[in-house]
Amino acid sequence: MPGPVPRAVVLGPQPGRVSLGPGLEALDLPSGPVAAVTVGWRESEPVLKEVERELGQCGREAVPLHIGERVGRVFERDAPLAEAHRALQEGLLAEERLYGARLRRAVETAREVVRLSVAERYRAPYAEQAWEAIVAADRFHVERHAELWQEFREAVGLHERPAVREEKEAIERLLSGAAAVVLTGGHVAVIRNRLLFLGLADALARLPVLGWSAGAMVLTPRVVLFHDRLPGGSARPQILGDGLSLLPGVALFPDARVRLDLDDRQSLSELSGRVAPDRAVLLDPGDLIRWDGGSWSAPDGIRLLARDGEVETVSSFVPAGAGAGSFSQGAAT
Secondary structure, three states, rough: OOOOOOEEEOOOOOOOOOOOOOHHEEEEOOOOOEEEOOOOEEEOOOHHHHHHHHHHHHHOOOOOHHHHHHHHHHHHHHHHHHHHHHHHHHHHHHHHHHHHHHHHHHHHHHHHHHHOOOOOOHHHHHHHHHHHHHHHHHHHHHHHHHHHHHHHHHOOHHOOHHHHHHHHHHHHHHHHHEEEEEEEOOHHHHHHHHHHHHHHHHHHHHHEEEEEEHHHOOOOEEEEEOOOOOOOOOEEEEEEEOOOOOOOEEEEEEEEEEEOOOHHHHHHHHHHHHHHHOEEEEOOOOOOOEHHHHHHHEEEEEEOOOOOOOOEEEEEEEEEHHOOOOOOOOOOO
């Protein structure tokens, strides 16, 4: 895996108009254009015009990477690869459904153990076992997800296929002349899928990064899907899979006040433990956190989930293990 990016700024969600000025200023970039990854909604990249406008107002030329269009061209030129990729997606969907069933049972068991009226000395070993079952479900899913991707790469010789190689090399040439790269929000699974497909982690790792919402989430060690306030009820947090690990030591939770029940300490404690040793970072509109190559900091503080489910605010922190992404073994408190 590549190392972390040299510098990064992660913004809170950008509802309405995109605003890049504060993020670019915090990055303190040399002169030069800024590459843009705006593939959050498959081949359509409607946010690109906003990004181009914002960069222009900041005196920067935008260099769109058009990743959605490029992947579409690959599939048009290489029908067998497109079919193999569709089969991969079917396999990943099946794996996600199986993981969801296993995780649901593990979480329900853990909650039932907590609710039972028994002495703590009897409960404790069962609580530990129930917690380990949740962590095991997450770990096995991430491993299976990675295995399916690796089987696909090896079976098709992914990066040796001419259509893939040509588009990847074109993107790498654009990135080599950029001062930084912007990654916008959108559908996190789509962004992750396209970046993994083209194998862009190494090229992105060389540049300072400005990202928000899904665009930043895919660069972390582990991507978590979550929403406690859906119309049909809470969606239990699930690990989508490993991210690109370019933003070390963090799991990002954008729009936290809307999407998380911040009064449910047990759920928040579980969430904090499931992403450990990375820290669960809560982000809302107007937030800005900065990675300087050694630590995370923010002028107004960084909101983190503590292991007991409380929200704590710190001015800075150094990642534990620099985003190693290993799963926690200790029980949530």
